[in-house]
Amino acid sequence: MKKISLLIVSLIASLALCCCSSDPTTEPTIDSKPVTVRINISTPTGSTASRSSGSLEWTDANAEKGEMMNNCFTIVVQHGIIKHLLVSEDYAEEKSWVGTLTAKIEPGETTFYSFANIKPEAVGLDPNIDYSTSNTPLPADFDNKLYTVNGNVLTAADFPGGIPMSNKQTIEIKKNTSDVDLEVIRMVAKVKLKITNDTPNDITLKKVALTDITKNEANNLYLLPGKDNGTAVEPHINASAAKEMFTINLNPEVVVKANTTTPTIISFYVNESIARMPNYFVVSVKTDHATMNHRGALSNWNTISRNDYLEIPIKLNDYRVRFKVEQFTPIGVLPTVEQNDEMLTVRFKSYGEFHLIPYVVRISDGVELKPGADTAGGWVFAGWQTLTLQPDGEGICIYDRMPTPVPSRHTIEGVIGNRNGYAIHKVLIGINQLGYDIPYKVEIIKE
Numbered sequence: 001m002k003k004i005s006l007l008i009v010s011l012i013a014s015l016a017l018c019c020c021s022s023d024p025t026t027e028p029t030i031d032s033k034p035v036t037v038r039i040n041i042s043t044p045t046g047s048t049a050s051r052s053s054g055s056l057e058w059t060d061a062n063a064e065k066g067e068m069m070n071n072c073f074t075i076v077v078q079h080g081i082i083k084h085l086l087v088s089e090d091y092a093e094e095k096s097w098v099g100t101l102t103a104k105i106e107p108g109e110t111t112f113y114s115f116a117n118i119k120p121e122a123v124g125l126d127p128n129i130d131y132s133t134s135n136t137p138l139p140a141d142f143d144n145k146l147y148t149v150n151g152n153v154l155t156a157a158d159f160p161g162g163i164p165m166s167n168k169q170t171i172e173i174k175k176n177t178s179d180v181d182l183e184v185i186r187m188v189a190k191v192k193l194k195i196t197n198d199t200p201n202d203i204t205l206k207k208v209a210l211t212d213i214t215k216n217e218a219n220n221l222y223l224l225p226g227k228d229n230g231t232a233v234e235p236h237i238n239a240s241a242a243k244e245m246f247t248i249n250l251n252p253e254v255v256v257k258a259n260t261t262t263p264t265i266i267s268f269y270v271n272e273s274i275a276r277m278p279n280y281f282v283v284s285v286k287t288d289h290a291t292m293n294h295r296g297a298l299s300n301w302n303t304i305s306r307n308d309y310l311e312i313p314i315k316l317n318d319y320r321v322r323f324k325v326e327q328f329t330p331i332g333v334l335p336t337v338e339q340n341d342e343m344l345t346v347r348f349k350s351y352g353e354f355h356l357i358p359y360v361v362r363i364s365d366g367v368e369l370k371p372g373a374d375t376a377g378g379w380v381f382a383g384w385q386t387l388t389l390q391p392d393g394e395g396i397c398i399y400d401r402m403p404t405p406v407p408s409r410h411t412i413e414g415v416i417g418n419r420n421g422y423a424i425h426k427v428l429i430g431i432n433q434l435g436y437d438i439p440y441k442v443e444i445i446k447e
Helices: 002-021
Strands: 035-042 072-078 081-087 097-105 108-116 165-173 179-183 188-197 203-214 243-256 260-271 281-287 294-298 309-316 319-328 336-339 343-348 352-362 379-390 399-406 411-416 421-431 437-446
Touching (some): 035 072, 035 108, 108 179, 165 179, 188 203, 203 260, 319 336, 319 437, 343 352, 352 399, 352 421, 379 399, 411 437
Parallel strands (some): 035 179
Antiparallel strands (some): 035 097, 072 108, 319 352, 336 343, 352 411, 421 437
16 A cells, blocks of 8 residues: 555656646746745843853843843845845833744845844935845945944943844755844943952042043944954954043942952943053052052953953952162162152163162051062062063164063063163062052153
8 A cells, every 4th residue: 555655646746747847937946935034133142151250251141221122123135135124113121032023035045134222224224125125235345334332331321222232144044944043242341340348448439440442433343243263252343443541430439348358349331442552451440548549450351342241350459569779870870760659750861780679568557568479468570561662673772681570589670771762661560369460550761
């Protein structure tokens, strides 16, 4: 019985094929017929770890009210032609996932450009056009389109239409494809300062700041995210975009209790950024104590990518970095020395060898810390970098020998040449019991 049934089915199929071959209006094969596809769009999901513990994902577990989608749309593109523009309604309540957009899409490689909290008009498309019949090409160089992101703000409510999001994904549509899962990437990063107080006194915070942040200005970022290198989405910033020290004046001011290990949280948003001078970010905290303004070097981070979630632990401390300056010169003319909590400036009027000798004092009791990695409560050189050298070049700059830390002697040693100019360096002083480095600028001037 099974063999007979198969024979009958085969005969019917053959007759059907014969009929089709004689029909001049041949229907497309099933593989090329458009299939109805539901487009699902979501905000990022995944591991709940934050960047402070090695992950670079900002996940739903870390998201708060105002950080999801108020609306979304997708551009469906095949062979450079816009096949569909699918636009959602404005949602009564923000969503982390939507699956209400559908379209008939021909099988084959298909590129989806997805956006949230952005309107089609903002990227050069007209939502009133039926792109499924207009045969309209994707705007030229769309993948390199610039966009204005005002991401340096204090709260999610400071984004008038919600946090802008975008992404590009290429997916093979098959004859049995029924759903396509897309993800939009937030175009800003979130920073969370977790501040504790190691001192015996309450400290009032007046302002916080982060260096080298891309400014809020026209066309500062690219519309689409950068390359995903497997651990992060690389920053995609307009090369001509300006940078700033992004500063938040705290109103009301925030009090961090003495000797507390429970962190006080200060959160804000920033544009994706790349640290250049120096090649890491520096966070600053201004307090009501003139001697306890805090600066911390984020020496492991030189990029902030869109959708990053950065948890930065800060211990308010009462350590002060200062320098003694020695010059060995045949003339005997002493240099002029000025220093404060942020920078040492040394003006040399003659040439010769010089030593910069750092020392660290605990302000609360006036105790000077001993140098050395093996010393409990001591300090070490954690880094040294030349930021500016004018003029630059061997035999042209102000140095006959560039200054370099000598850990065995706990000094920075160099030789001033007989040439005028200046240099700016940055030293990192690591406090053994603090767990992070204190940055300090050093300016050397030869007059």
